[in-house]
Amino acid sequence: MPNPFYLKELPVSGPFCNRVGEMTQLAEFARSGNNVVIHSPRRFGKTSLVRRVQNNLAAEGVITVFADFFGVGSVEDVAARLAESVFRVTREKEPAWKKAVRIITSFRPVLRPDQDSGFELTVEPSGGAVGLPRLKATLEELGRFIEAQEGLVQIALDEFQEIVMLRDSLRIEALMRTEIQRHKASYFFIGSQRRILRAIFSEDHRPFFRSAFDFKLEPLPVAELAEFLQRQFQGNGISCELAHCLLIAEQVGAFPYYAQKLAYFVFEHAKISGTVNDLEVGAGLSDMLSNEKAAFEATLQGIPSQQRLFLRALAKEPTPHPFAKEYxxxxxxxxxxATQNAVKQLSQMDxxxxxxxxxxxxxxxxxxxxLMVGGEKPFGK
Ligand SMILES: Nc1ncnc2c1ncn2[C@@H]1O[C@H](COP(=O)(O)OP(=O)(O)O)[C@@H](O)[C@H]1O
Ligand SMILES: [Mg+2]
Incomplete structure (x- = not known):
C-alpha cells in the first residue's frame, strides 16, 4: 500500500485539494496583464498553486516563467535566476527559445548531460557588467523578450522578499520596479515572510508601492480538506470515516502541509488495521510532533529568552491585548x-x-x- 500523502511540492499532476476559486482568480489577473502579490505563511501551498495556475495558462499558449529567489545571494544572482528561468521555460519551444537566446545576451545558457532529467540547464554570465548594471541589462532584455512574444507572458517570482536581504536592496527594488513596470507581462510576487513582502508593496516611500493586487492565500476549507483526505485514504485501501478526517484537518488548523504530514503518519499506523480510528490519529499526531521537534527546537534556539516566554504565552492563550498588565x-x-519588542521581532519573523x-x-x-504540550521536553514525557 503506497502512502498517498505528499510532503514535497505537489507535482502539477498530483492530487490537489480545492483552490478552484483561487486558480480562477489568479488566472484572470494574469490574463488581464495584472501584477499580484501572493502571500501566506510558509507551506500553505503558494508554490503548488502558482505552478498549477501557470500550467493551465501554458496550455492556453501563455509563456510562463517561474524564478525562485529563495536564498538568493547577490544582485548578479537575481539576474542569473531570471535569465535561467526564461531559458528553462523556452527550452523545448523552438521559436521562443531562439528568441530567448538572441535577446538575452547578458547570460548564456549552458546545457550539461544529466542522468535524471536528460540535460541540466544553468547559465553563465557573458559580457563584463557586474552588480546593478548586470541586473539592469537582464531586465531590459527580459522586456524585449516579452515584446517579441505574440501572446501573453506570465512571470512568477517566488520568495520575492528575499531581495530585501541583499546589499543595496533599495536600489535593487527601485531598478526592478522601473524595469518591470515597462514590461508587458503579468507578474506574481510570491512570498512567505509576509511582513517583509507586504512592506515592499505597502510603504509609500518604496518603489513597488501599490503596484500590484494583494492576494492572501487562506487555509483550506476544513470540510473540503477532510473530504480530500478521505478520498486519499479510501483510494489507497484504508477506510476512514469523515469524522476522523475532520479531526485530522482540525488538529492542523487546515494547514495544507501539516494536513499531508499528519495524514501520512496516520496512514502508516492505519496500515495495520486497515482503518483510521482515534488510536491512529493520536499515534500519527505524536509521530508528527516528534518529527518536527528538531525544526521547532532550532526555531526556539534562534529567539532570545524574553521572546520565547511571550511566544509560549501566546501558544497557551492568544490575546487581543498582549500589553495588558493582567496578561x-x-x-x-x-x-x-520587552513585550513590545517581542511582538515586533516575532511578527517580523512571521x-x-x-x-x-x-x-x-x-x-x-x-x-x-x-509549545503547548511542553515545548523543549520530548512529546509525551
Ligand atoms: N491544495 C492542496 N492540496 C493538498 N495539499 C496541499 C495543497 N496545497 C499545499 N499542499 C501541501 O502543502 C505543501 C506545501 O506547499 P507549497 O506549495 O510548497 O507551499 P508554500 O509555497 O506556500 O510554502 C505541499 O507539498 C503539499 O504537501
Ligand atoms: Mg513556496
Missing part, C-alpha cells in the same frame, strides 16, 4: 518594553500574527501545539 502578570512576561478577530497568536498551528 503580563499571568504569564510572567516582565517589562512592557512567527506570530494578529488574526481577523484581532487576537495575537502563533502562526504555525503545529508549533503552537508543540
Amino acid at each position: 503580563s502578570r499571568a504569564h510572567n512576561l516582565g517589562s512592557l518594553s 512567527l506570530i500574527e494578529q488574526d481577523t478577530e484581532q487576537n495575537w497568536r502563533v502562526v504555525d498551528p503545529v508549533f503552537r501545539l508543540w
Whole structure:
C-alpha cells in the first residue's frame, strides 16, 4: 500500500485539494496583464498553486516563467535566476527559445548531460557588467523578450522578499520596479515572510508601492480538506470515516502541509488495521510532533529568552491585548518594553500574527501545539 500523502511540492499532476476559486482568480489577473502579490505563511501551498495556475495558462499558449529567489545571494544572482528561468521555460519551444537566446545576451545558457532529467540547464554570465548594471541589462532584455512574444507572458517570482536581504536592496527594488513596470507581462510576487513582502508593496516611500493586487492565500476549507483526505485514504485501501478526517484537518488548523504530514503518519499506523480510528490519529499526531521537534527546537534556539516566554504565552492563550498588565502578570512576561519588542521581532519573523478577530497568536498551528504540550521536553514525557 503506497502512502498517498505528499510532503514535497505537489507535482502539477498530483492530487490537489480545492483552490478552484483561487486558480480562477489568479488566472484572470494574469490574463488581464495584472501584477499580484501572493502571500501566506510558509507551506500553505503558494508554490503548488502558482505552478498549477501557470500550467493551465501554458496550455492556453501563455509563456510562463517561474524564478525562485529563495536564498538568493547577490544582485548578479537575481539576474542569473531570471535569465535561467526564461531559458528553462523556452527550452523545448523552438521559436521562443531562439528568441530567448538572441535577446538575452547578458547570460548564456549552458546545457550539461544529466542522468535524471536528460540535460541540466544553468547559465553563465557573458559580457563584463557586474552588480546593478548586470541586473539592469537582464531586465531590459527580459522586456524585449516579452515584446517579441505574440501572446501573453506570465512571470512568477517566488520568495520575492528575499531581495530585501541583499546589499543595496533599495536600489535593487527601485531598478526592478522601473524595469518591470515597462514590461508587458503579468507578474506574481510570491512570498512567505509576509511582513517583509507586504512592506515592499505597502510603504509609500518604496518603489513597488501599490503596484500590484494583494492576494492572501487562506487555509483550506476544513470540510473540503477532510473530504480530500478521505478520498486519499479510501483510494489507497484504508477506510476512514469523515469524522476522523475532520479531526485530522482540525488538529492542523487546515494547514495544507501539516494536513499531508499528519495524514501520512496516520496512514502508516492505519496500515495495520486497515482503518483510521482515534488510536491512529493520536499515534500519527505524536509521530508528527516528534518529527518536527528538531525544526521547532532550532526555531526556539534562534529567539532570545524574553521572546520565547511571550511566544509560549501566546501558544497557551492568544490575546487581543498582549500589553495588558493582567496578561503580563499571568504569564510572567516582565517589562512592557520587552513585550513590545517581542511582538515586533516575532511578527517580523512571521512567527506570530494578529488574526481577523484581532487576537495575537502563533502562526504555525503545529508549533503552537508543540509549545503547548511542553515545548523543549520530548512529546509525551
Ligand atoms: N491544495 C492542496 N492540496 C493538498 N495539499 C496541499 C495543497 N496545497 C499545499 N499542499 C501541501 O502543502 C505543501 C506545501 O506547499 P507549497 O506549495 O510548497 O507551499 P508554500 O509555497 O506556500 O510554502 C505541499 O507539498 C503539499 O504537501
Ligand atoms: Mg513556496
